[in-house]
Amino acid sequence: MKVELETTLLAAVSDLSSARDIPGVTRVVRVAARTLTGADGVTFVLKDVDQCFYADEDAISPLWKGRRFPLHSCISGWVMRHRMPVAIKDIYSDDRIPHDAYRPTFVKSLLMVPVRTEDPVAAIGAYWASEHEATEEERSTLESLATAASLALVNVQLWSDLTRALAREQQARVEAEHAREVAERASRLKDQFLSTVSHELRTPLNVMQGWLWQLDRGLPSPDRFKLAVSTLQRNTALQTQLVEDLLDVSRAISGQLTLDLRPLDVSWPVQGAVATCEDEAAKKGLAVTCNMEAPLPLVRADAQRVAQIARNLLSNAVKFTPSGGRIAVRVEAAPTVVALTVRDTGVGIPADFLPFVFDQFRQADARTTRRFGGLGIGLTIVQELVALHGGAVRASSDGPNQGTSVRVEFPILRAD
Amino acid sequence: MSRVLVVEDYEDARAMVEMILEDAGYHVLLAADGVEGVTMARRHHPDAILMDIFMPGIDGIEATRQLKADPETAAVPVIAYTAKPAFVRDGDELFAAVCMKPCPPDELLKIIGEFAPLK
Numbered sequence: 448m449k450v451e452l453e454t455t456l457l458a459a460v461s462d463l464s465s466a467r468d469i470p471g472v473t474r475v476v477r478v479a480a481r482t483l484t485g486a487d488g489v490t491f492v493l494k495d496v497d498q499c500f501y502a503d504e505d506a507i508s509p510l511w512k513g514r515r516f517p518l519h520s521c522i523s524g525w526v527m528r529h530r531m532p533v534a535i536k537d538i539y540s541d542d543r544i545p546h547d548a549y550r551p552t553f554v555k556s557l558l559m560v561p562v563r564t565e566d567p568v569a570a571i572g573a574y575w576a577s578e579h580e581a582t583e584e585e586r587s588t589l590e591s592l593a594t595a596a597s598l599a600l601v602n603v604q605l606w607s608d609l610t611r612a613l614a615r616e617q618q619a620r621v622e623a624e625h626a627r628e629v630a631e632r633a634s635r636l637k638d639q640f641l642s643t644v645s646h647e648l649r650t651p652l653n654v655m656q657g658w659l660w661q662l663d664r665g666l667p668s669p670d671r672f673k674l675a676v677s678t679l680q681r682n683t684a685l686q687t688q689l690v691e692d693l694l695d696v697s698r699a700i701s702g703q704l705t706l707d708l709r710p711l712d713v714s715w716p717v718q719g720a721v722a723t724c725e726d727e728a729a730k731k732g733l734a735v736t737c738n739m740e741a742p743l744p745l746v747r748a749d750a751q752r753v754a755q756i757a758r759n760l761l762s763n764a765v766k767f768t769p770s771g772g773r774i775a776v777r778v779e780a781a782p783t784v785v786a787l788t789v790r791d792t793g794v795g796i797p798a799d800f801l802p803f804v805f806d807q808f809r810q811a812d813a814r815t816t817r818r819f820g821g822l823g824i825g826l827t828i829v830q831e832l833v834a835l836h837g838g839a840v841r842a843s844s845d846g847p848n849q850g851t852s853v854r855v856e857f858p859i860l861r862a863d
Numbered sequence: 864m865s866r867v868l869v870v871e872d873y874e875d876a877r878a879m880v881e882m883i884l885e886d887a888g889y890h891v892l893l894a895a896d897g898v899e900g901v902t903m904a905r906r907h908h909p910d911a912i913l914m915d916i917f918m919p920g921i922d923g924i925e926a927t928r929q930l931k932a933d934p935e936t937a938a939v940p941v942i943a944y945t946a947k948p949a950f951v952r953d954g955d956e957l958f959a960a961v962c963m964k965p966c967p968p969d970e971l972l973k974i975i976g977e978f979a980p981l982k
Contacts, residue, residue, distance in 0.1 A: 642947060646917065649946035650873060653964035657879035660968040661886075671882070678875050 455482050456591055463599035467606050469493070472599045473503035476571060476592065481505050483588045484581075486573035487553060491596075492523040493569045499523045502569075507576065508553055520545050522559055527567035532560040532590065534581035556581070560589045563597035571596065643822055647689055651682035689822065696824050699831040706749040706835050710860055713785055714739040714778050716750045720757035721776055724765055732770040735761075739778045746785050746857040752832050753857075759825040760789040760853050767851065768793030784838070784856040796844035796851055804842045805830040829855070865979040868892040868909040870900030870926065871944065872918040876964075880913065880944075883968045888981050897926035904936050910979035913962070913971075916945040927957045940978040 459479035466472045473491040480489040488506025492499050497518050501511040518524035525543050526533055536556050538544045554574040558581035562569035571593050573585070658675045661667065667675065698704040721737050728735045757776075764774045772792040779786055796804060805826050826842070833840045837858050844851045867889045871877040877893055884891045892907055894900035896918050904912060912930070916923035923943065930936040940959035944966070960974050 646946045649964045650876065653946065653966060654873070654875045654879050656965045657876075657883060657968055661879075661882065674878070678879070682875060 452483055452588060455479060456588065456595075459483075459592060460595040463595045464602065466599050466603060468603055469502070469600070472596060472603060475599075476596050477503050477505040479592055480571050480573060480589060483592060484558065484573040484585050486558075487576040488574040490523075490572040490574070491569065492572060494518070494524075494527050494567060499527075499570075506553075506574065510552055510554070510574070511548065516545070516548065521548070522557065523570040523572060526559045526561045526570045530561055530564050530567055532558070532586055534558045534586060536578055536580050555579070558585060558589060560586065560593045562593045562600070564593075568600060569593075569596065640822070644689075644693070647822060648686060651685045654682050655679055692822060692824055692828060695828045695831075699828065704831060704835060706752055706832075708747045708749055708836075710745040711748040711750055711753065712743050713746060713748060713753050713787060713857060714741065714743055716754035717757045717776065717778055717787060720754045720761055723758060724761040727762070728765050728774060731765060731768070733765060733768055733772050733774055735774045735776065737776045740780055743778065743785055744780050744859045746836075747860050748836050748857055752836070756829050756832050756855060757787060757789070759829050760787075760855070763825055763853075764789050764791040764793065764851070767791065780859070781856070784858055786854055786856045788852060788854045790850065790852040792850045793848075794851075795847050795849040796842065797847055798844075801842065801844065805840070826853075829853075833857075864888070864890040865911075865982050866890040866892060866907065866909040867975060867979055868894060868900065868903055868907065868912045870894045870897065870903075870912060870918070870923065871915040872896050873915070876915070880971070883971065884975070887972050889975075889979070897921035897923060900926050901929050901936075904930055904939060905933065908936070909939060911959075911975055912939055912941045913944045913975065914941050914958075916943060917947055924957065931957055942974060942978065 456479070459475055462475040462479075463472060466475060476491045477489050480486070480491075488504060488508075488510055490504040490506075490510055490512070491502050493502045494500075495515065498515045499518055499521050500515050501513065501523075504510045504512045516524070518528060522533065522535070522544055533543075534557070535541045535544065538549055538554060538557060539546060552574075553576040555577055556575040556579040557572055559570055559572045561567035562571060571589055573581070573589060655678075658678055661671075662675055666672065695704065717739070718737070721735065725735060761774070761776070768774060768791045774792075775788075775790045777786075777788045777790070779788075830840055833855050838856050840853065840855045842851065842853045865888075867884055869877060869880050869884070869891060871880065871893075872895055874895075877895070881891045881893060892903055892909055894903045898920050900912070900914065900923075901921075903909075912927075914923040914927055918926075921929070923945070927941045927943075930939065930941060941957065943958040943961045944964065945961070946964040959978055962971055962974050
């Protein structure tokens with residue numbers, strides 16, 4: 448082999464070894480094939496199931512780049528099917544050639560070699576405009592190029608598999624990292640919650656223990672006895688409520704929360720809830736107003752649960768509104784729903800916490816200076832209960848110290 | 864008479880502790896939050912302070928830090944009185960003792976007696 452041919456072939460082999468995609472391979476092959484054979488045109492043909500795809504070419508005038516032919520009706524297909532090269536001096540005297548496809552072209556003679564002889568995946572063709580008997584050297588040079596191209600195609604495949612595998616691995620890593628973060632956050636919230644539950648249960652327990660100790664030491668004065676009983680009652684009720692709320696959240700999580708749905712005028716349970724909160728509100732110097740439309744359309748609801756929803760909203764309003772504030776309860780009919788709104792003039796909700804108010808165990812301020820007792824599950828329970836009624840709940844606030852408004856909607860019961 | 868300042872935001876707990884300490888023979892001062900607690904400690908120089916931790920405004924840890932930073936009140940023993948053990952560890956070098964709620968009144972009296980003996 449002539450030195451310049453050898454140099455060209457070596458350069459092509461080197462370029463092919465760094466090709467990362469099929470166009471990269473075909474580009475090197477078409478340039479090298481033409482230089483190596485001195486042909487007037489070359490093509491790089493890929494086998495695509497039962498077709499020959501003319502992927503690339505370099506020629507004095509256009510050949511078949513981008514076209515597809517059946518494997519059985521073209522010479523590149525013949526080469527690939529028979530796993531052997533072919534040299535044809537006069538293409539029009541050879542019936543393996545689809546003459547109609549060649550007539551618009553310059554081609555008179557050709558040399559075609561398969562890429563990967565044992566199981567061809569492509570072919571390289573060289574074409575001459577004048578009759579040319581392909582030499583042994585031309586054939587072997589083109590076969591060497593075909594071997595290098597075949598290795599390059601394997602590389603491309605491996606490279607693309609590797610890239611895909613790396614991308615998949617990276618994706619899996621990102622997903623695992625995300626899952627870990629979510630789990631850690633949930634675990635932190637749960638720890639925080641358990642610590643809050645423990646605190647909230649111990650606080651009334653401490654008071655009860657103190658008074659029981661006192662009672663155990665002998666009957667105190669009538670005034671003190673009365674104070675003991677009322678304190679014990681209040682703290683027992685507080686603990687009972689905590690336990691009830693915990694059970695509700697646990698039932699909601701396991702889907703065990705059930706309702707006794709009947710046609711209902713919601714103003715009744717709401718009035719009851721307002722009455723139970725009036726003492727607490729009065730003690731804090733809060734003005735509670737109640738505005739109920741009458742008559743109200745009926746909704747399908749569980750009276751006890753509606754009362755619980757209203758109580759939760761009211762107890763939040765009382766808890767989060769400083770002395771001297773106002774709480775407004777309103778029940779009104781809209782076209783398709785009956786809406787209960789509890790609005791207060793309290794501490795409000797920071798905009799960045801609004802999306803999380805219904806999440807369990809969350810209160811905006813979780814530090815030790817947290818001003819407000821409770822488990823942070825009241826609104827979670829409200830949301831679950833409202834959802835079970837087929838209704839909707841929305842909290843809004845103009846920000847810190849601008850008050851909060853929570854609106855619950857129950858669908859109106861239709862006659863049909 | 865030994866004087867004990869009780870800083871506790873929960874009214875029922877405040878009343879209960881007041882009763883137990885008064886019955887035992889203490890003069891009891893009451894504060895409903897950290898700010899009031901610090902003010903009362905500066906004004907009355909009690910023999911000991913029973914300090915709730917979880918409180919509005921400044922919490923019991925911050926209130927105690929302020930007392931320790933003030934030469935006038937730094938020597939007054941402060942007993943942490945809390946239902947949340949995790950929070951006390953943050954500042955336990957501040958406290959003369961820790962009293963976990965629920966705390967049996969006998970135990971409460973014993974701890975307070977160590978720092979403010981009945982006279």
